Amino acid sequence: MQQAMIIINPSSGKEDALEYISQAEEILQNNGYMVTVNETAKEGDATRFCITACREGYELVVSIGGDGTLHEVINGMIDQEHRPRLGIVPLGTVNDFARALQVPLDPGQAIAALTSSRIQPVDAGRLNDRLFGNVVAAGSLAETLSGVSSDDKSRLGAFAYFKEGFKELAGSGNPAHSLTIQYDGGIWEGESPLFVAALTNSVGGFEKLAPGAQVDDGLLHCFIIKDLNIFNTLTVSISLLLGNLKDHKDVIYFTASHVTVSSPAPVRTNVDGEEGPALPIRLSTLPRYVQVIVPEEE
Ligand SMILES: Nc1ncnc2c1ncn2[C@@H]1O[C@H](COP(=O)(O)OP(=O)(O)OP(=O)(O)O)[C@@H](O)[C@H]1O
The missing domain is CATH 2.60.200.40 (Tumour Suppressor Smad4)
Structure with missing residues (x-):
């Protein structure tokens, strides 16, 4: 069975992030994933969770949060041989990464799009010894x-x-x-x-x-x-x-x-x-x- 990790920042956007956990979990389970949910509590958590997902061979990581959360998730992929596919549910106020990739800015629609079979390879940026997304x-x-x-x-x-x-x-x-x-x-x-x-x-x-x-x-x-x-x-x-x-x-x-x-x-x-x-x-x-x-x- 494929493994998916949801990384969610409960403080993102208008703080209605938690509403979307069960919605995302359900859609991924219906698509055959075993799902782990990790809520961030502070800066750095999303990076740590994503490092675990890379090391443990997860197939998919879903970032539910703003561009700050996404930035941290992408940083978890630095120098990792296995990098899970990335799903994005934008909850922030700007959401540049989602805009650039035509991921719906409506969180419900973005969750529905997680079942898409279309994968877009995206460049990462390197700044000194860390990564950036945008x-x-x-x-x-x-x-x-x-x-x-x-x-x-x-x-x-x-x-x-x-x-x-x-x-x-x-x-x-x-x-x-x-x-x-x-x-x-x-x-x-x-x-x-x-x-x-x-x-x-x-x-x-x-x-x-x-x-x-x-x-x-x-x-x-x-x-x-x-x-x-x-x-x-x-x-x-x-x-x-x-x-x-x-x-x-x-x-x-x-x-x-x-x-x-x-x-x-x-x-x-x-x-x-x-x-x-x-x-x-x-x-x-x-x-x-x-x-x-x-x-x-x-
Ligand atoms: N539980 C938490 N409570 C408060 N801050 C958190 C928590 N978890 C993570 N964070 C921090 O919140 C930062 C900002 O998050 P993010 O950009 O995703 O949301 P946002 O600020 O609502 O979005 P935007 O920047 O688009 O307004 C993250 O970089 C992270 O360090």
């Missing part, structure tokens, strides 16, 4: 984004990030730091308030950040926002909404499989929506590393 941001605006409240994210969706970003720009005028970004054969040095490296098209709920990004293209889609002021922030924001950010005159866009970012200043990062390590960071991709269950094609 995005790494660095710079003073990235630090600000870590502070966006769940309440604002629920109320304003992706626009919560604009609100915090504008607040930061209005407060400090010019929050750029000196960054050195080395990628494959190139190097960029200059002042920037924000560097973003994305694996998928959806970042912060904006589904058109990198419209050309494929989840299995083996590439980091990188954006350097050059020195910003409050006025061209508006035009950058509009480009972001229209999906042509990479063509904006104050944005440098490139793709690469290896990137390092450093700064003489103590700059922090944001990784998959949560606060990450300080610079310097080394980024790379692990092509087609995670096998994700996605809905059948219509």
